[in-house]
Amino acid sequence: MSGYALEQLHAKQEITERLHDYVRAMDRMDDELGYSVFHADAVADYGTMYQGTGHGFVDFVHVAHQAMLVHTHQLGSVTIRVDGERAVSESYVTATLRGRAPDGALFEIRSCGRYLDRWEKRAGRWAISARQYVHELDDRYPVHQPGFDTTGRRDRADPSYALFAQIADRA
Numbered sequence: 001m002s003g004y005a006l007e008q009l010h011a012k013q014e015i016t017e018r019l020h021d022y023v024r025a026m027d028r029m030d031d032e033l034g035y036s037v038f039h040a041d042a043v044a045d046y047g048t049m050y051q052g053t054g055h056g057f058v059d060f061v062h063v064a065h066q067a068m069l070v071h072t073h074q075l076g077s078v079t080i081r082v083d084g085e086r087a088v089s090e091s092y093v094t095a096t097l098r099g100r101a102p103d104g105a106l107f108e109i110r111s112c113g114r115y116l117d118r119w120e121k122r123a124g125r126w127a128i129s130a131r132q133y134v135h136e137l138d139d140r141y142p143v144h145q146p147g148f149d150t151t152g153r154r155d156r157a158d159p160s161y162a163l164f165a166q167i168a169d170r171a
Contacts, residue, residue: 011082014126015119019091023073026061026095028161029154034058039120039127046133054128069106070150071097085121090114098143106143112136 018037025034038044038054045051050060065071077092097109118130152158 008082011087011121011126012080015080015082015087015089016078018119018126018128019075019078019089019115019117023075023093024160025058026065026073027071027152027154028156028158029062029065030156031058031062034061037128038131039122039129042128042130044131044133046131047135049133049135054131057131065097065154068097068099070152070154071095087119087121087126089117089119091117106146107140108143109138109140111138 021033022037024030025037035055035058038058040055042054043052044054044057046057050057052060073093073095075091075093078089079091080087080089092114093112095109095111097111099107099109101107113136114134116132116134117128119126120129
């Protein structure tokens with residue numbers, strides 16, 4: 001494998017891991033991790049939902065998600081193109097959020113869309129320099145009989161943090 005091909009694969013893997021960090025940060029409400037996915041000067045365009053900086057969007061989501069009982073984001077169909085220290089990616093995302101209405105009834109919101117990201121490698125670190133969220137669909141529906149209690153946490157007390165602390169990240 002050529003050095004160029006290896007560099008391409010390494011960049012794509014780093015970007016993929018940052019995308020996974022992003023959805024993990026949203027679900028665990030881990031602002032520090034969320035900020036790390038964006039360069040400090042990154043712009044975020046989420047249409048009518050939010051316009052501003054990447055860091056500002058992390059703050060916006062934190063407040064919005066506090067009103068929910070639980071939320072989970074999944075990524076799929078990630079496409080990445082790398083050109084030196086610049087890259088672009090398209091990632092499909094599905095977010096499911098559960099809340100409680102004022103009358104006590106449970107509801108879920110499902111939202112599907114795509115992240116169109118511009119990436120830059122600065123000081124040896126890949127991060128988003130610009131994001132456009134393309135909203136595809138969403139729906140809201142009542143939850144009649146949930147089957148199991150939620151065991152995850154929306155903070156660093158989630159069991160995944162203890163798991164990952166067992167192995168040092170040497171990157």
